[in-house]
Amino acid sequence: MSLNYVVAMLLIALGLYCLLLKRNLIKMVIGLGVMTDGIHLFLISMGYREGGIAAIVPAGMLQDNVAAGFASAAVDPIPQALVLTSIVINICIVALALSMAIWIYRHYGTLDPSEIRRLRE
Amino acid sequence: MIEIPPIMAIILPLFGAFLTPIVAFVSWRFGVRRQVCGWFAVAIIVATFAIVASMIPAVLGEKILVYEFGRSPPLGINLVVDGLSLFMALMIAGIGSLVAIYSITHMQHHTRLDLYYTLLLLIITGMMGVVVTGDIFNLYVFLEITCISAYVLVAFERRWESIEAGIKYMIIGSLGTSFILLGITLTYGTAGSLNIADLMGKFAAVTSGAEPVPLVMVLIPALFVAGFCVKAAIVPFHAWLADAHPAAPSPISALLSGVVVSIGMYGILRVVYMMLGALTIGPILAVLGLVSVLVGVLMAFGQHDFKRMLAYHTISQQGYVLLGVGMGTAIGIQGALFHMLNISIIQALNFMCAGAVLYRAKTRNFDELGGLRKSMPVTAILFLVGAFSISGTPLFNAYASKSAIYAASASQPLYLAIAILADVLTMIFFLRAFRLVFLGTRPRHLLSVKEAPMRMLFPMCILAVLCIVLGVLPRLGFNIVGTAQEAVTNPSNYVGRVLGGV
Numbered sequence: 001m002s003l004n005y006v007v008a009m010l011l012i013a014l015g016l017y018c019l020l021l022k023r024n025l026i027k028m029v030i031g032l033g034v035m036t037d038g039i040h041l042f043l044i045s046m047g048y049r050e051g052g053i054a055a056i057v058p059a060g061m062l063q064d065n066v067a068a069g070f071a072s073a074a075v076d077p078i079p080q081a082l083v084l085t086s087i088v089i090n091i092c093i094v095a096l097a098l099s100m101a102i103w104i105y106r107h108y109g110t111l112d113p114s115e116i117r118r119l120r121e
Numbered sequence: 122m123i124e125i126p127p128i129m130a131i132i133l134p135l136f137g138a139f140l141t142p143i144v145a146f147v148s149w150r151f152g153v154r155r156q157v158c159g160w161f162a163v164a165i166i167v168a169t170f171a172i173v174a175s176m177i178p179a180v181l182g183e184k185i186l187v188y189e190f191g192r193s194p195p196l197g198i199n200l201v202v203d204g205l206s207l208f209m210a211l212m213i214a215g216i217g218s219l220v221a222i223y224s225i226t227h228m229q230h231h232t233r234l235d236l237y238y239t240l241l242l243l244i245i246t247g248m249m250g251v252v253v254t255g256d257i258f259n260l261y262v263f264l265e266i267t268c269i270s271a272y273v274l275v276a277f278e279r280r281w282e283s284i285e286a287g288i289k290y291m292i293i294g295s296l297g298t299s300f301i302l303l304g305i306t307l308t309y310g311t312a313g314s315l316n317i318a319d320l321m322g323k324f325a326a327v328t329s330g331a332e333p334v335p336l337v338m339v340l341i342p343a344l345f346v347a348g349f350c351v352k353a354a355i356v357p358f359h360a361w362l363a364d365a366h367p368a369a370p371s372p373i374s375a376l377l378s379g380v381v382v383s384i385g386m387y388g389i390l391r392v393v394y395m396m397l398g399a400l401t402i403g404p405i406l407a408v409l410g411l412v413s414v415l416v417g418v419l420m421a422f423g424q425h426d427f428k429r430m431l432a433y434h435t436i437s438q439q440g441y442v443l444l445g446v447g448m449g450t451a452i453g454i455q456g457a458l459f460h461m462l463n464i465s466i467i468q469a470l471n472f473m474c475a476g477a478v479l480y481r482a483k484t485r486n487f488d489e490l491g492g493l494r495k496s497m498p499v500t501a502i503l504f505l506v507g508a509f510s511i512s513g514t515p516l517f518n519a520y521a522s523k524s525a526i527y528a529a530s531a532s533q534p535l536y537l538a539i540a541i542l543a544d545v546l547t548m549i550f551f552l553r554a555f556r557l558v559f560l561g562t563r564p565r566h567l568l569s570v571k572e573a574p575m576r577m578l579f580p581m582c583i584l585a586v587l588c589i590v591l592g593v594l595p596r597l598g599f600n601i602v603g604t605a606q607e608a609v610t611n612p613s614n615y616v617g618r619v620l621g622g623v
């Protein structure tokens with residue numbers, strides 16, 4: 001279980017390294033994706049429960065009055081909802097970043113951020 | 122009066138955003154004028170403003186409006202309108218409608234106008250959502266809506282400059298929002314809730330007992346402060362602003378410098394101060410603010426680009442707000458909120474003036490401008506009002522708010538000295554800009570320049586009048602922010618109202 005957190009932290013650190021130090025826009029975008037995935041793994045691990053069941057209540061369960069037992073057996077559904085939302089947002093960002101990288105390449109002929117600095121002059 | 126639920130302030134611009142392309146298509150089909158979708162966007166934002174304004178009496182009567190979805194607060198998602206939210210929402214919708222009116226003429230020669238107005242409405246939707254939501258994850262989602270729309274709008278003109286600024290803004294901005302997401306993750310792991318009111322109580326319980334503060338309680342505020350400082354362009358995270366704000370179309374520059382940066386400041390107030398109760402972080406924020414004040418002003422030195430110079434002053438004025446916020450006293454927060462209102466008015470006005478010059482003279486380089494007072498007398502006067510306001514001259518609005526921030530930091534003579542020095546430098550730089558653009562001899566290529574069109578002058582005049590009214594009657598301004606400050610310094614009402622139901 002703690003392996004999840006270690007891997008999540010490694011992914012976040014790796015993504016951050018990639019985003020800040022790589023000299024290629026595409027690799028920076030990949031780094032952004034990896035970092036966000038690390039956060040997602042971290043979030044989803046928090047709701048995980050060993051041998052838990054899916055947090056969906058079948059119709060019969062409510063009548064049998066086992067709701068209390070259900071709450072202690074099911075995994076936490078909130079992180080799953082959050083991660084799902086966050087994945088969608090992340091797709092938007094990555095898609096937008098890649099399309100901007102295409103435009104950058106058309107204008108500058110390079111993807112090296114140290115050469116894309118005409119604004120600094 | 123009929124009670125309009127706060128959700129309408131989000132739904133209306135959201136639906137308006139996606140109706141805009143349809144409206145544009147229909148008007149194109151029937152051969153109506155091209156500006157139809159622009160006026161449609163103006164109507165939507167003005168209607169949003171009316172909805173927000175209709176909540177004023179209820180909130181002023183010491184009430185906090187709570188709108189629940191499904192289950193009651195700790196479980197379900199809810200929208201909360203307290204003094205702070207209402208203040209921010211009014212600012213967003215007010216500046217937003219003026220920007221939309223200004224856009225109609227300024228953007229008329231651009232193509233893809235339906236896309237432009239869709240994004241403008243989406244950015245308003247996102248900001249409205251951030252300020253009225255009572256759920257921390259919802260806040261993140263709306264923040265992302267705001268930011269993604271802002272990235273696209275910065276790159277909207279697709280020149281090399283705007284693309285470069287857009288991708289830079291996007292990389293730094295996404296890093297900031299990732300920090301906020303990680304902060305929310307840790308928050309959920311620590312307290313097991315996402316409701317802001319619920320979290321206030323839980324965090325108070327976590328911090329009060331433990332003597333060395335637990336590591337996670339240091340990490341969470343640090344992540345949130347870093348994330349929101351990126352959005353508010355506070356100094357270590359400011360690099361994107363000076364590129365992004367000048368590269369955007371001028372109405373968008375006005376909106377970004379006016380209200381979008383204030384969203385970051387709202388995040389610091391709402392999440393770090395109210396939710397985490399991390400008031401001890403104040404001195405660090407004050408130092409960051411002070412560094413921003415100084416760095417912003419110094420970087421404006423010797424700029425040749427009109428809008429870039431204004432953008433550096435946005436950084437510096439955000440620093441003043443953070444200085445007041447960092448002081449944490451009632452007068453400091455009141456001054457900070459009032460200054461937030463003032464700079465959104467002033468910077469919107471200044472960027473609109475720069476936009477008017479750009480629209481008529483087709484350049485924003487100081488070296489190619491000059492002598493425009495003869496061609497554009499009204500714009501010249503309006504820019505002068507903006508220049509006097511931003512540098513805190515008496516009888517203009519920022520004087521009162523800066524005085525309040527100075528009064529709050531009076532115990533630290535060094536802070537006071539630096540802030541006043543920066544003020545003097547601001548005055549000098551703005552007068553230099555005024556001299557370079559409007560005084561001197563008019564170069565030959567500017568002889569045919571005319572005054573800005575009426576529809577661009579109208580929102581600028583409203584902003585300038587607001588500058589002077591708030592300057593002559595500072596008490597009015599302090600009354601406006603009083604409820605908001607009350608909400609920040611006294612969050613127990615918020616908790617009681619949201620969780621207690623009533």
